[in-house]
Amino acid sequence: MQSNVYILYTGGTFGMKSTTSGLQPSTWEEIITYLPAIKNQTYFHYFAEIDFTFDTLEPVVDSSDITPATWERIARRIEKNYSTHDGFIILHGTDTLAYTSSALSFMLQNLSKPVVLTGAQLPIFHPRTDGIINLSNAIYIAGYKSFGINCIPEVCICFNDDVLRGNRAVKTSTNDFEGFSSPNFDNLAHLEQNITVSTHLIYKPNDKDLRLLTRFSERVVNVTVFPGYNATVLLELVQKNKLDGIVLRTFGAGNLPQDAQWQTLINACEKHKTIILATTQCPNGQIELGQYASSNVLKSTSVVDGKDITPEAALTKLMWVIGNFEESDRRRMLSKNLRGEIS
Numbered sequence: 001m002q003s004n005v006y007i008l009y010t011g012g013t014f015g016m017k018s019t020t021s022g023l024q025p026s027t028w029e030e031i032i033t034y035l036p037a038i039k040n041q042t043y044f045h046y047f048a049e050i051d052f053t054f055d056t057l058e059p060v061v062d063s064s065d066i067t068p069a070t071w072e073r074i075a076r077r078i079e080k081n082y083s084t085h086d087g088f089i090i091l092h093g094t095d096t097l098a099y100t101s102s103a104l105s106f107m108l109q110n111l112s113k114p115v116v117l118t119g120a121q122l123p124i125f126h127p128r129t130d131g132i133i134n135l136s137n138a139i140y141i142a143g144y145k146s147f148g149i150n151c152i153p154e155v156c157i158c159f160n161d162d163v164l165r166g167n168r169a170v171k172t173s174t175n176d177f178e179g180f181s182s183p184n185f186d187n188l189a190h191l192e193q194n195i196t197v198s199t200h201l202i203y204k205p206n207d208k209d210l211r212l213l214t215r216f217s218e219r220v221v222n223v224t225v226f227p228g229y230n231a232t233v234l235l236e237l238v239q240k241n242k243l244d245g246i247v248l249r250t251f252g253a254g255n256l257p258q259d260a261q262w263q264t265l266i267n268a269c270e271k272h273k274t275i276i277l278a279t280t281q282c283p284n285g286q287i288e289l290g291q292y293a294s295s296n297v298l299k300s301t302s303v304v305d306g307k308d309i310t311p312e313a314a315l316t317k318l319m320w321v322i323g324n325f326e327e328s329d330r331r332r333m334l335s336k337n338l339r340g341e342i343s
């Protein structure tokens with residue numbers, strides 16, 4: 001069966017070349033000469049009919065330069081091409097890829113087509129690049145119709161033969177070809193000789209019409225607690241009404257030192273309507289407020305239990321909820337499993 005796949009190149013190691021100032025992204029025109037089968041729309045014709053649309057998000061960047069404004073631009077490109085394409089591939093640097101995939105998952109409500117983010121640890125110009133296999137795998141997931149594969153109507157990451165839910169993934173290696181993992185949720189698909197989609201895990205849209213909510217608040221901070229942490233600066237920001245939200249990365253199952261400064265901070269957050277999304281510093285597992293006495297301080301109306309959410313999903317969810325919802329709805333929205341980001 002014929003399918004139409006939209007590929008958006010945003011930059012990242014996938015298309016980078018060495019320059020005197022280090023690795024920098026090159027143009028799609030240069031990259032595509034290394035992908036003749038895709039360029040000539042031929043290779044996949046041995047198996048199936050796929051038509052590619054190539055697009056570039058200018059300027060192409062190292063993903064360290066990606067901002068919420070870029071997330072919105074990517075979402076708008078998907079929206080613009082939504083009715084004419086069956087699946088979408090976003091070529092993206094790996095450093096902030098899990099932030100973008102999490103942000104897109106919240107922005108794209110009622111998604112019913114695959115949005116697949118991928119990239120590479122070694123550039124397409126390198127003889128041992130992982131870019132070709134990652135892109136080929138992403139094409140199978142986005143062009144699922146042509147290959148008789150089950151549809152994954154989610155924002156996902158396709159990397160090193162695995163498909164991960166976008167808002168469950170974290171970058172776990174700077175050099176391993178398995179650059180990402182999904183610590184608290186099984187992979188959505190495995191691409192071995194055969195492609196196996198775990199259909200029972202796939203998130204089902206509630207409605208059929210795609211809806212975009214693209215605002216992100218920048219009045220948030222991400223705070224990792226450490227032994228001896230002094231919360232004075234954080235307290236000052238809350239008291240001066242400079243913050244709408246805090247991702248608080250606690251110890252273990254939601255624990256904090258039992259000194260008085262934390263109660264003072266929580267009281268200030270209640271007074272100034274600053275919402276705290278409580279998460280754990282541990283890559284695996286979840287917080288359980290009340291399990292230890294040292295987490296009792298977090299039992300407050302200004303605190304939301306982040307359960308097993310990843311750091312990337314926690315931050316983007318908080319920014320997105322504050323950006324798009326009234327203060328009275330924020331707690332409810334943050335507690336809710338919106339796109340499969342929490343168990």
Ligand code: ASP
Nearest residue numbers: 012013062063093094095
């Ligand atoms: N610094 C690069 C980027 O995120 C790393 C990569 O793509 O692997 O754009």
